[in-house]
Amino acid sequence: MRRIGEVGFMDKPVPRPGPNDAIVRTTKALVCTSDSHTVHGGIGPRENLTLGHEAVGVVAEVGGEVREFRPGDRVLVGAITPDWGDPAAQAGHASQSGAPLGGWKFSNTKDGVFAEHFHVNEADANMAKIPDGVSDEAAVYCADMLSTGFMGAEHGKVPIGGTVAVFAQGPVGLMATAGARLRGAGLIIGVETAGRRQRLARDYGADEIVDFAKDDPVGRILDLTGGEGVDTAIEALGAEASFQAAVKVTKPGGTISNVGYFGEGEYVRIPRVEWGVGMADKTIATGLCPGGRLRLERLLRVLEGKRVDPTFMTSHTFAFEEMERAFDIADRKLDDVVKVLVSF
């Protein structure tokens, strides 16, 4: 990213590690919608910022205090790389360390991973070794997609046998669907209009699909739950319409779990009456992708155990040299894109 609205290749020196850091040579990376947001100015002006935050690679160099990793290790790096000693991390909210969303450093407050080498802060805490049985392509989905999507189900307190609606089946929504399945939901309703994503939603565990272009999703979800609404509504789009529908379809005592990025407007409006006039025990939870070695190791174990295969989401693959084309497809949502993989 050269400046708002302009991207292109650029030469930069290979970064050097501080005492707690590592330098990783990139092998695979994924393009994320939030890279587009960033380029279009969503997080404010940035200049000469390397984009990208989802990557796997091989350790090239480590700082003097790093204990767990050595050059040559094949590693997964979290999209979010918190400062683990920060009070927010000590409170259990590592992704908020330092500042709101402060754990989000790649392609935000420092250079990202769409480069031959990238820098990882607190390497012992923010990377994980990739087990032999897990491919680079599968592992790279753990950096953000699985971690964020599964968080939707976790924050949503999905009970065994519970009912869940997931609004939008983009890559994060698909992994929220998979996450709801992993937590034992008994009925999962995916809201999506694009055919390819509807099919993926079924593959990842949706029992029912509601096409909001054809049906009123609120009425349809209430029908599917015998009029009572869902235990958990996961909002994976970041739009007022789906957020409001999520509030409306959640039963009293249930949870609206947001994983979408709200990029526009001064306010996000809660529908007052369906929110129970502020008294219906409906909880609105939010969060940012959890990072950390423990999280990454657990996600890799999900892959190792064959619980979920995220590679079905790879709709396009490019070499790093084709990065501009890769970004363009993801940015403009061309060609029925789901997720674009970049090989180094």
Add this chain to the structure above:
Amino acid sequence: MRRIGEVGFMDKPVPRPGPNDAIVRTTKALVCTSDSHTVHGGIGPRENLTLGHEAVGVVAEVGGEVREFRPGDRVLVGAITPDWGDPAAQAGHASQSGAPLGGWKFSNTKDGVFAEHFHVNEADANMAKIPDGVSDEAAVYCADMLSTGFMGAEHGKVPIGGTVAVFAQGPVGLMATAGARLRGAGLIIGVETAGRRQRLARDYGADEIVDFAKDDPVGRILDLTGGEGVDTAIEALGAEASFQAAVKVTKPGGTISNVGYFGEGEYVRIPRVEWGVGMADKTIATGLCPGGRLRLERLLRVLEGKRVDPTFMTSHTFAFEEMERAFDIADRKLDDVVKVLVSF
């Protein structure tokens, strides 16, 4: 309440209990702001409805399945009297049993307590005996004020030594302040402009008072917390301005705990950026006064143990014959009223 906007005395027969129910002869009752809301049409049209939901009394008669109470027992009755076998109650959200806010029956879906006798459903589950050392006047505050106010602190997950802001110091806000103190908050900031309520707030545990008529509460609370915001913001007013301030002063990872009734408008608007664009781990929790024998017994134990003295809130006392005057003072907030007690 005869109809919307009109109140007055009315003769009705003494109710009879079903097998699980009790009839209670009223001794003390409190007038609540929500009685005013109801009279002014806040919950829709009602005709010939007895008002009131905060009362203590003496058991007059019990149904054949009632095991724990006998005529003559001095009892506290919850303002909220759930159906405990309902799935919402089984999920831990008893106040939502049957319907959203379905546990709220008195002066909503059946006659209330501003009468010489009133009917209690599921008596074993919804009443508690008042210990000898606790006065009727103190006990009656447990029906709603302590239960709702303390819930604000409980839902807000106040940590020991944490920071709390409580927006508005009406009776529920005052008990939210007391509740934050009971949970071990290290710094409690009460937001209030009326002098009498400011003084009560200090009595109940506020360390600092912010007068929103003089200061910007958001800026002031951020100052008082070294710029980082509070762990828990309790909204006890039910107004958009205070709700938005609550979102703004809550640190990432913190909780906005609502105990206010939102009576107006199609939407309640969340300030998007300060909400962390839906990703700052800020949770918005809501709830309705918890009822139930266990809850009531615990609240009475708080009084027995001299932790809190709610009777400081009694600003006015009337005999039942003066009920119209009592209601008028509470309704129009005359004479620096805090809480109006009615003796039978």
Add this chain to the structure above:
Amino acid sequence: MRRIGEVGFMDKPVPRPGPNDAIVRTTKALVCTSDSHTVHGGIGPRENLTLGHEAVGVVAEVGGEVREFRPGDRVLVGAITPDWGDPAAQAGHASQSGAPLGGWKFSNTKDGVFAEHFHVNEADANMAKIPDGVSDEAAVYCADMLSTGFMGAEHGKVPIGGTVAVFAQGPVGLMATAGARLRGAGLIIGVETAGRRQRLARDYGADEIVDFAKDDPVGRILDLTGGEGVDTAIEALGAEASFQAAVKVTKPGGTISNVGYFGEGEYVRIPRVEWGVGMADKTIATGLCPGGRLRLERLLRVLEGKRVDPTFMTSHTFAFEEMERAFDIADRKLDDVVKVLVSF
């Protein structure tokens, strides 16, 4: 059960319902190990007690206060039928209502379900309608086996991608294995020596099997987890040896979740050092099968959604007339028995 050690058929009048109750005509029932414990005196002397607590049937009659069910409804009845208004239920521990394990009434404090008709207290709260797509044989497993086994995973706070060891793969252990899978465990280790149960464990989600007759389970589980131990150890046997192994294989910060019935000895001994001298953040959780309509409806939804098929556990089927033979096989664990189904 005539008296300790003696069972046989007996004529009793058809029970009549109180106002909140229902009478159910039995269609299918399962024999449980705890029936054997009872016959052998495990819960003290009982005379002329009808055994059995796992059943489905058809509603024959309901009391005057019952709202949700009518004669002819096909229903699942919880093995545990709590008093939902009791303070223990209000605290979220319904199975402990009235007394320790007080929700356990069938074949304990009142006649059980091995009869043509049986009585259900608080029918609205303790039964659930069986959906059309779910067979009686599958549904009856929800009464106790799924509810108890899944509780093992729930109390064990299994994280997505976490590691779990389940000690013993009897019917409850198998459902604990299925429950761990439903919660998203990344690695599930089943400890079992019998071949049939080992195979079922794999079917229900175990990734690894440890045969304690061949291997030291502690050493083996530590090996399988890279030396660090599991997040959750579920003890489904109720024996000191497996309980102690569970404590030993649980990592600091992890949970030992007990679902076994400890029937012998004055003490259950915790290994002091491996328990972390009382300071390693290892939590020991216990519980009794959760009941209630909500729970039963959620378990039925698990079946409806084809998440788990419990009928693989049916190793033997008998007609009610063959009840003595059915009980004998279950009691003496003959013929590689897993679970005995009785048809009425």
Add this chain to the structure above:
Amino acid sequence: MRRIGEVGFMDKPVPRPGPNDAIVRTTKALVCTSDSHTVHGGIGPRENLTLGHEAVGVVAEVGGEVREFRPGDRVLVGAITPDWGDPAAQAGHASQSGAPLGGWKFSNTKDGVFAEHFHVNEADANMAKIPDGVSDEAAVYCADMLSTGFMGAEHGKVPIGGTVAVFAQGPVGLMATAGARLRGAGLIIGVETAGRRQRLARDYGADEIVDFAKDDPVGRILDLTGGEGVDTAIEALGAEASFQAAVKVTKPGGTISNVGYFGEGEYVRIPRVEWGVGMADKTIATGLCPGGRLRLERLLRVLEGKRVDPTFMTSHTFAFEEMERAFDIADRKLDDVVKVLVSF
């Protein structure tokens, strides 16, 4: 500590900080029972180990990566100084980082604080600035006593108005009593036989005192709770007798929260029947003193807000030169000692 059983002064070089560390010049320290355990061999052989883990001081030097502290800052240092990037810390169990109890480094795996200077790992994460209004003597109690004692109440899930028994009123038990009060317990029962500690227990919030030398504590506590037992039993002694009493007096659904160090025997025995044969929803929680800047800041805020005054526990004060005498009094529990303060 020279070796097991032998203590004395020794000259050592002033330590130097690594990049993330600080060196602190000691101003006040407290002698802890666990120092005695260590000297008597409780954690195995140690040679030439500086004792002590409760201290405040002034920063003398910081490493190059330290951002939050500078030489001259007056600081409180946690007794437990975790590695915050470790997976156990990421799971919310920082005190278990690296190994069981691995956060306990001072006078265990490295030199302690009974020295003119001591070394603090991860200084930004493990120290807190002492506010102007808080004395060194008060602050030093936050290092271990408040943090551990309050944890007892926190792990015990004390509800507002709940009932709590605290076994033993040594310094940690006294702070568990204060912690139960801070969490809003309605009835706190302190079990203690020494008069001075009984009086302190009342000062810190105990409503009732049970003298186990005169009364059977189990019977007495059941009497005081109307036969039903307590919501939370905190075991602050680390002895089987009190642990077993704690299990016995806890109601079904309640929590036994251990903060005591169990130093002897192969097993700690749970009384089987009163534990509910492993099915009464009684949870046994354990833990090690929580550390971390956030924790320390919150505890200091408790002092700043005048919620608790720990200095009542200072029964003896010595200069550092009198350290041997100070240790002897604490070690042999002479002279009705509660807590020994050492000034540098």
